[in-house]
Amino acid sequence: MATLDQAVPPEGAAGAEGESLENPRRRDWLQYAAVSFGAVGAGVVVLPLVNSMNPSADVLALSTTEVDLSAIEPGQAIKTTFRKQPLFVRNLTTEEIAQANEVPLSALRDPETLAERTKEGHENWLITLGVCTHLGCVPLGAGEGENKGPFGGYFCPCHGSAYDTAARIRQGPAPTNLVVPEYEFTSDTTVMVG
Amino acid sequence: MSFPWAKQYAPKHPVMQWVDDRLPLPRFVYNAVGAGYPVPRNLNYFWNFGVLAGVALVCQIVTGIVLAMHFHSSAEGAFASVNGTIMRDVNAGWFLRFAHANGASMFFIVVYTHIARGLYYGSYKPPREMVWLLGVVIFLLLMATAFMGYVLPWGQMSFWGAQVITGFFSAIPVVGEWIRVWLLGGYAPDDAALNRFFSLHYLLPFVIAAVVILHIWALHIPGSSNPTGVEVKGEQDTVPFHPYYTAKDGLGLVIFLIVFSLLIFFAPDMLGHPDNYIEANPLSTPAHIVPEWYFLPFYAILKSFTFDFIIPAKLWGVLAMFGSILLMFFLPWLDKSPVRSANYRPMYRICFWILILDVFVLGYVGGAEPIPGNVILGQIASIYYFAHFLIIVPIISRLERPKPLPNSITEAVLKGESGSSISETAVSA
Numbered sequence: 189m190a191t192l193d194q195a196v197p198p199e200g201a202a203g204a205e206g207e208s209l210e211n212p213r214r215r216d217w218l219q220y221a222a223v224s225f226g227a228v229g230a231g232v233v234v235l236p237l238v239n240s241m242n243p244s245a246d247v248l249a250l251s252t253t254e255v256d257l258s259a260i261e262p263g264q265a266i267k268t269t270f271r272k273q274p275l276f277v278r279n280l281t282t283e284e285i286a287q288a289n290e291v292p293l294s295a296l297r298d299p300e301t302l303a304e305r306t307k308e309g310h311e312n313w314l315i316t317l318g319v320c321t322h323l324g325c326v327p328l329g330a331g332e333g334e335n336k337g338p339f340g341g342y343f344c345p346c347h348g349s350a351y352d353t354a355a356r357i358r359q360g361p362a363p364t365n366l367v368v369p370e371y372e373f374t375s376d377t378t379v380m381v382g
Numbered sequence: 383m384s385f386p387w388a389k390q391y392a393p394k395h396p397v398m399q400w401v402d403d404r405l406p407l408p409r410f411v412y413n414a415v416g417a418g419y420p421v422p423r424n425l426n427y428f429w430n431f432g433v434l435a436g437v438a439l440v441c442q443i444v445t446g447i448v449l450a451m452h453f454h455s456s457a458e459g460a461f462a463s464v465n466g467t468i469m470r471d472v473n474a475g476w477f478l479r480f481a482h483a484n485g486a487s488m489f490f491i492v493v494y495t496h497i498a499r500g501l502y503y504g505s506y507k508p509p510r511e512m513v514w515l516l517g518v519v520i521f522l523l524l525m526a527t528a529f530m531g532y533v534l535p536w537g538q539m540s541f542w543g544a545q546v547i548t549g550f551f552s553a554i555p556v557v558g559e560w561i562r563v564w565l566l567g568g569y570a571p572d573d574a575a576l577n578r579f580f581s582l583h584y585l586l587p588f589v590i591a592a593v594v595i596l597h598i599w600a601l602h603i604p605g606s607s608n609p610t611g612v613e614v615k616g617e618q619d620t621v622p623f624h625p626y627y628t629a630k631d632g633l634g635l636v637i638f639l640i641v642f643s644l645l646i647f648f649a650p651d652m653l654g655h656p657d658n659y660i661e662a663n664p665l666s667t668p669a670h671i672v673p674e675w676y677f678l679p680f681y682a683i684l685k686s687f688t689f690d691f692i693i694p695a696k697l698w699g700v701l702a703m704f705g706s707i708l709l710m711f712f713l714p715w716l717d718k719s720p721v722r723s724a725n726y727r728p729m730y731r732i733c734f735w736i737l738i739l740d741v742f743v744l745g746y747v748g749g750a751e752p753i754p755g756n757v758i759l760g761q762i763a764s765i766y767y768f769a770h771f772l773i774i775v776p777i778i779s780r781l782e783r784p785k786p787l788p789n790s791i792t793e794a795v796l797k798g799e800s801g802s803s804i805s806e807t808a809v810s811a
Contacts, residue, residue, distance in 0.1 A: 238564075241578060247568045267665055271569040274665050297690070318665075319570075322696055324549040325542065325667035345669045346546075347685060347752050361687070363553075363694035 252382035274318030288354035322362035420620035422608035430634030431496040438489035455580040460536035480650040490676035504722030537658030611722025619791040678748030719779035
């Protein structure tokens, strides 16, 4: 490949090749342009290869779930699935609500009030993903007679994370509260999650 | 080749001569693993494990290709195809499945011994740093491959292992959750994840094979290290690889195959987890989830971070776990001692054995319940692990007074005595 030095014409030949030799940097520019264009092309080819691994249309089509709440008594919880992940739907008792509201925000690793984690007027409905925010196990506590842990909410058996009655992280390695997915009440007894 | 006395390839048969003139592949093999590669004469049985790792790789590739002919990579069909079709119906399928599963354990046993050999005898020191670095790359690829293979039968441990290990990436700030979803192709392990893991589990062994070629290539430039750590000085220090070490490796291979056979035929499930005979259930995590035994020490490091300190505990755990392996890339520059072999390094030798013990402790903690006593034990063991590489080794490589080295390999072999001149025989960094 010609370097800048070599591009300078020998004595006497100057000007014979026109402006490209008077200004050899123009050739460097061509080189940069060609390499840049090649890099853009390579990037454009890599993009679909990477993007093909993102959730496909059939996976995204599962993005909403409707849950019927009518059969869930206070103090009961059900496990269902949302986007192939476990979803906990709990009907809190008044004691559990009071217990959750008693906790000062300063005592929480991930401060959130119960009101922020539920919908206005439906404070008793605690809807969270059943996925421990540590490494993704399903915490115990939704099923009948399961260990609810020291804070009366959920307890993850994998590494001992304990959640309170508002499913907020209180103890153990998990960094954040159980995730509250986006949902809305479509009627008094049904919610649309997602 | 850096040894001028290495035997030259001289084909006897005219056909080999004809081939050699056109594509010198026979010559290449002769110089790589034949009589054309001079090897120190004093290698002990710890030098068998490189060849054994190569054999283990070949076993895995061959049994893996055959198993892939009968495996259904779908969340509905995977468990049944492995535990039903392959184990019951495919001719000798049970043997192939157990050979592949236990083959992974044998691979890790061999590789861990191989790494420990390198740590003890200073095989990572100049001029063999590149051999070591490529070895760490192979180790990382091996772990990724083994993880994805374990997911394929789609049992409970498969599923929750996939959930937890892809969960590591969600610890990365900002983009973590996006990376996790990208890796899984969904929000939880499912068909998409299983299918891509199958594809990558097939691909990576061939990448490993390619890096193994570079590993051997890099090794053959300085030549093999040896238990004294003293470099080869002349022809009297070496013997040709073939037939001397092909025979010795052959004996090691027979012992390897005996142990491997005992596992396959008499204790095929000893190293596995019984929960993986339960089909994956996305709504219920096994109460006591543990990874395969060969990941336990790293899992213990991950679990040891139980409190937030500037960054969340979860991120610490993930960083520490990956860091414990990535640390190995820096080892040739952390250990500045000019003496290679721990046989002549009294302080390093003690620390080496404590490290080995420490890794076993980590392995125990990784598999044990996270009760407070175990957590503290794991934390102490994790601290020692990092301290060994980042603090102890750099310090003792300066403070330590090594024992006198032999003047040559031959002298060490013939007299069993030590010479006196360290400067003459030590590493020229």
